[in-house]
Amino acid sequence: MPLVPLDEARDHVLASCQVLEPVTVALAGALDRAAAGLVTADACVPPFDNSAMDGFAVRSGDTVGAPVTLEVVGTLAAGQAPEVEVGPGQAVRIMTGAPVPAGADAVVMVERTVASDDGRRVEVDGEVAAGTALRRAGDDLRPGDGVLAAGDVLTPGRLGVLASLGVAEVAVFPRARVGVLSTGDELVEPPAPLRPGQIRDSNRPTLLALVAAAGCEAVDLGLVADDEAALTEAFHHGVATCDAVVTSGGVSMGDFDLVKVVLDRLGDMRWMQVAIKPAKPLAFGTVGGTPVFGLPGNPVSSMVSFELFARPALRRMMGFPPAVADRPAVPAVAGEALRRRPDGKTHFVRVIASMGDDGRYRVRSAGGQASHQLGAMAAANALAVLPDGEGAQVGDVVDAMLLGGGAVG
Numbered sequence: 279m280p281l282v283p284l285d286e287a288r289d290h291v292l293a294s295c296q297v298l299e300p301v302t303v304a305l306a307g308a309l310d311r312a313a314a315g316l317v318t319a320d321a322c323v324p325p326f327d328n329s330a331m332d333g334f335a336v337r338s339g340d341t342v343g344a345p346v347t348l349e350v351v352g353t354l355a356a357g358q359a360p361e362v363e364v365g366p367g368q369a370v371r372i373m374t375g376a377p378v379p380a381g382a383d384a385v386v387m388v389e390r391t392v393a394s395d396d397g398r399r400v401e402v403d404g405e406v407a408a409g410t411a412l413r414r415a416g417d418d419l420r421p422g423d424g425v426l427a428a429g430d431v432l433t434p435g436r437l438g439v440l441a442s443l444g445v446a447e448v449a450v451f452p453r454a455r456v457g458v459l460s461t462g463d464e465l466v467e468p469p470a471p472l473r474p475g476q477i478r479d480s481n482r483p484t485l486l487a488l489v490a491a492a493g494c495e496a497v498d499l500g501l502v503a504d505d506e507a508a509l510t511e512a513f514h515h516g517v518a519t520c521d522a523v524v525t526s527g528g529v530s531m532g533d534f535d536l537v538k539v540v541l542d543r544l545g546d547m548r549w550m551q552v553a554i555k556p557a558k559p560l561a562f563g564t565v566g567g568t569p570v571f572g573l574p575g576n577p578v579s580s581m582v583s584f585e586l587f588a589r590p591a592l593r594r595m596m597g598f599p600p601a602v603a604d605r606p607a608v609p610a611v612a613g614e615a616l617r618r619r620p621d622g623k624t625h626f627v628r629v630i631a632s633m634g635d636d637g638r639y640r641v642r643s644a645g646g647q648a649s650h651q652l653g654a655m656a657a658a659n660a661l662a663v664l665p666d667g668e669g670a671q672v673g674d675v676v677d678a679m680l681l682g683g684g685a686v687g
């Protein structure tokens with residue numbers, strides 16, 4: 279089977295995954311979702327001119343020749359509508375956020391004043407210009423200003439902006455419900471002891487965590503034996519209840535790789551040998567319209583395959599634009615030789631990336647690079663991308679795909 283170039287495999291996967299239908303949610307449920315449409319301001323924020331300081335609202339002209347003494351004709355707290363006007367020679371005691379009363383055109387901060395004991399007069403110790411310590415209506419947002427565009431991530435700050443406009447609900451792309459199942463007769467879960475030939479199912483907890491960390495809702499579809507009926511039942515259930523299904527194992531060339539048999543019967547799958555190492559085998563397709571990712575069984579391969587194919591696709595389904603959907607790739611200096619042999623594949627080396635004193639990333643191997651050695655993958659915070667060839671010498675610059683979560687510093 280000819281090797282499929284990475285870009286071709288990735289483009290095929292991305293093109294087959296549709297963006298989910300938007301939903302309207304309360305702001306409290308919108309954190310980290312992608313906005314589904316445009317939101318524009320329909321009012322001014324702040325809604326009225328108000329004081330930026332605790333102090334006295336004055337007519338700036340009255341402070342010419344300060345120190346001057348003004349008559350205090352009222353007090354305004356935040357939240358109160360002004361009932362008094364500031365006439366010539368007068369002032370109103372005012373708190374931060376209170377509306378500026380008619381007549382006043384500046385606020386003198388309390389630190390620049392001395393009030394009489396009875397509170398009826400205030401001495402202002404310096405001149406203030408018109409507009410001092412005032413926050414104007416609309417100087418944050420005006421009607422028609424764009425607040426959100428489709429694909430914008432609802433960060434805490436953006437939720438705050440919506441709240442400042444009185445918006446209670448927002449249209450977002452939902453979390454994808456992503457089912458994860460493991461396949462293989464050799465796999466057992468605690469508390470069952472390991473019998474000869476058996477191993478632990480490490481992929482399912484790992485993939486469930488990767489799915490959740492990608493911003494999806496992770497659905498545990500369990501551990502399924504290498505049995506046609508059981509696999510058929512599991513995939514039927516998965517595609518009926520989830521927006522996408524991620525499975526690991528059973529997609530390579532072994533005698534008991536029944537995932538292939540079953541998925542070929544149920545759906546429209548493409549079986550690929552991608553020109554990468556690790557994670558060469560990839561099955562991807564749709565079953566009843568639901569994307570199914572058949573990732574390789576080796577623990578490192580399943581993680582790398584998830585990073586290269588499933589994560590970008592799932593994040594696009596959730597409306598994130600490419601810059602947000604994809605892991606960032608940065609140039610990084612090889613801190614040690616990252617050797618490899620030409621084999622027609624792009625290699626993804628598990629590395630630890632750290633920021634050097636020169637402001638450039640440096641990478642060094644995170645440990646054993648075989649596809650069953652999860653320890654190095656666990657220690658890594660990046661994948662160094664080595665194009666086909668001899669690899670990198672010390673000091674060469676390579677692309678590093680930052681995986682997030684680790685200590686990149």
Ligand code: AMP
Nearest residue numbers: 460479480481482527528529530575576
């Ligand atoms: P397969 O593609 O099913 O032949 O699996 C390839 C290798 O990955 C074998 O060594 C499997 O035992 C191993 N493997 C498959 N699934 C898992 C899993 N869920 N957890 C840990 N190892 C697995």
Ligand code: MG
Nearest residue numbers: 461462527528
């Ligand atoms: Mg298997």
